Amino acid sequence: MIEVVLNDRLGKKVRVKCNEDDTIGDLKKLVAAQTGTRADKIRIQKWYTMYKDHITLRDYEIHDGMGLELYYN
Amino acid sequence: MANRTDPAAKSIHGTNPQNLVEKILRSKIYQNTYWKEQCFGLTAETLVDKAMELDHLGGTYGGSRKPTPFMCLVMKMLQIQPEKDIVVEFIKNEDYKYVRVLGAFYMRLTGSVTDVYQYLEPLYNDYRKLRRKLPDGKFCLTHVDEVIDELLTRDYSCDIALPRVQKRWTLEASGILEPRRSALEEDFEEEEEKEEDEQAMDAYEADAHEKDYYHGRSPTRERDRDRKRDSYRYHRDRDYDRDYGRGRERDRDRDREHGRDRDRERDRDRDRDRYRPRDEKDYGRERERERDRDGRERERRDRDRGRRRSRSRSRSRDRRERDREDGDYRKRRARGSASPRRRPEEDGGAREEPRKKKEKKEKKSDGTDHPDPEIAEANRLRASLGLAPLKL
Numbered sequence: 001m002i003e004v005v006l007n008d009r010l011g012k013k014v015r016v017k018c019n020e021d022d023t024i025g026d027l028k029k030l031v032a033a034q035t036g037t038r039a040d041k042i043r044i045q046k047w048y049t050m051y052k053d054h055i056t057l058r059d060y061e062i063h064d065g066m067g068l069e070l071y072y073n
Numbered sequence: 074m075a076n077r078t079d080p081a082a083k084s085i086h087g088t089n090p091q092n093l094v095e096k097i098l099r100s101k102i103y104q105n106t107y108w109k110e111q112c113f114g115l116t117a118e119t120l121v122d123k124a125m126e127l128d129h130l131g132g133t134y135g136g137s138r139k140p141t142p143f144m145c146l147v148m149k150m151l152q153i154q155p156e157k158d159i160v161v162e163f164i165k166n167e168d169y170k171y172v173r174v175l176g177a178f179y180m181r182l183t184g185s186v187t188d189v190y191q192y193l194e195p196l197y198n199d200y201r202k203l204r205r206k207l208p209d210g211k212f213c214l215t216h217v218d219e220v221i222d223e224l225l226t227r228d229y230s231c232d233i234a235l236p237r238v239q240k241r242w243t244l245e246a247s248g249i250l251e252p253r254r255s256a257l258e259e260d261f262e263e264e265e266e267k268e269e270d271e272q273a274m275d276a277y278e279a280d281a282h283e284k285d286y287y288h289g290r291s292p293t294r295e296r297d298r299d300r301k302r303d304s305y306r307y308h309r310d311r312d313y314d315r316d317y318g319r320g321r322e323r324d325r326d327r328d329r330e331h332g333r334d335r336d337r338e339r340d341r342d343r344d345r346d347r348y349r350p351r352d353e354k355d356y357g358r359e360r361e362r363e364r365d366r367d368g369r370e371r372e373r374r375d376r377d378r379g380r381r382r383s384r385s386r387s388r389s390r391d392r393r394e395r396d397r398e399d400g401d402y403r404k405r406r407a408r409g410s411a412s413p414r415r416r417p418e419e420d421g422g423a424r425e426e427p428r429k430k431k432e433k434k435e436k437k438s439d440g441t442d443h444p445d446p447e448i449a450e451a452n453r454l455r456a457s458l459g460l461a462p463l464k465l
Contacts, residue, residue: 001448001463017451019464029458038229040208041097050136072097073138 004062006031006044008070018057025053031070043071076103082154085183086236090151093182094233099148101133101140108145117155120146124163127171130220131206132232141206143175144231150179157188164192170201174220178231181224186238189225190250196221198256 002020004027007013016030024044032039044051046068051060062068078091085093094102102108111123123146130143150160163176177193184192199217207213220230228235244250255261440452440462452462 001465017448017463019461022460026458026460029460030454033454033458040232052136073133 002057002062002064004057005065005067006070007067008072012070014070020058020062021056023054023056024051024060027057028053037072041073043073045069045071076152078151079153082152085151090154090183091148093151093236094148098133098138098140098144098232101138102145102148105140105145107142108140108148111142112145112149115149115153117153117159120149120153120155121163121172124172124175125169127175129204129206129212130171130174130231132208132230134206134208134210140232143171144233146175147178147182147231147233150175151182154183157184160184161192164196170199170203170217173199174203174217177221177224181235181238182233186244187249189238190241190244193221193225194253 001017003015003017005013005015012035014031014034016027016034018027018030025039028039028042028044031037031042031044035042051068076091078089082090084090091099115123127143127146129141131141132144133140160176160180163172164180166172166176173196177196180192181189197218199221201217203215203217203220205213205215205220223230224235225238228237241250241253245252439456441449441456443449443452448463448465455462
């Protein structure tokens with residue numbers, strides 16, 4: 001289990017507990033449940049890399065405590 | 074300049090009509106090439122020409138959430154705000170299905186509740202195929218009536234949040250709308266009549282179906298039947314005590330809608346078999362477990378047995394069995410009364426067993442029982458989203 005921090009730099013900072021073999025799509029669902037936005041409106045980025053929905057966190061080498069950028073579609 | 078709403082336009086739902094589409098999507102549409110090239114300076118008439126050229130509907134797609142031409146035209150309609158007659162014409166036209174859907178979508182966004190139901194429900198009868206663009210860029214097949222259903226029942230479609238409409242039954246209750254008459258109503262009535270006739274027959278057939286479900290289709294069926302017949306004979310010679318309550322079980326089996334009863338029966342069967350060895354102490358635990366298993370097998374066999382025989386015969390057999398059992402029971406338990414024996418105990422016992430089993434199951438599968446409340450909470454959320462529990 002890892003804990004990921006998502007920040008949208010506009011006041012929304014969310015800590016989400018998830019498994020390493022969850023996909024980004026699952027992470028988006030968890031974030032949506034916590035923030036109240038719709039899951040398909042959320043975009044997770046790291047600098048200019050947009051993270052794709054079907055790839056797991058492990059494959060993106062997202063570790064415990066790592067910060068991701070939260071954007072909206 | 075080009076993106077400002079027509080100054081003569083009325084406000085919809087208390088806001089600038091273009092604000093029905095949320096900010097991010099609106100900016101995306103304004104930056105879209107289709108919007109800039111094709112949708113510049115459109116009027117209601119020229120809009121129809123553009124709408125006739127549509128060949129798919131959808132929201133945004135791709136990594137950068139590009140809007141579809143359908144979205145751009147919806148936006149244009151919100152901007153110029155055509156008259157209601159024109160929109161109704163869009164909906165009523167039969168030739169171009171995408172124009173129809175465009176009109177329906179606009180009506181859903183801007184129309185009053187009665188208008189929405191009044192104009193969109195006739196479209197339920199249109200079964201034509203539509204092409205829909207999915208968020209990942211691929212196309213999928215849908216139909217006009219599916220799209221209309223989505224518009225009327227969901228509150229989000231094509232990446233636009235649809236304004237709230239009341240449920241149909243609220244409007245029917247307040248008399249604003251009449252109850253809906255489907256075009257397929259007559260067909261449904263015929264179907265219902267046929268179903269009622271068949272239900273009487275199905276009461277027996279349902280047992281066969283359950284057997285199929287458990288044992289698979291034809292190759293094994295023959296073998297199972299033979300096996301059951303043999304073992305039935307073997308077990309029948311043994312204890313008539315075990316046949317206790319079988320009559321009651323069989324009658325309950327008839328009410329096949331109550332699956333709950335079946336579970337209770339199985340529990341009772343298990344309980345019964347556990348109670349018995351109290352008297353017969355030489356039977357070890359294994360024997361008891363065997364009997365549990367056999368109890369369940371026997372139950373299934375009993376259902377088949379009941380199915381093969383006619384009702385009247387089994388009923389008389391029940392009575393005979395029950396009398397015999399009563400006599401037997403009285404002898405063994407040395408009780409004078411013929412009052413119902415285990416009912417209160419049985420129910421209490423049966424209820425405890427499934428509860429204990431359920432608790433054990435929960436600890437294993439969901440993780441929602443984790444001692445740490447945060448993790449339990451997280452697991453509950455994950456379970457509701459359909460994800461596996463956290464691996465700790």
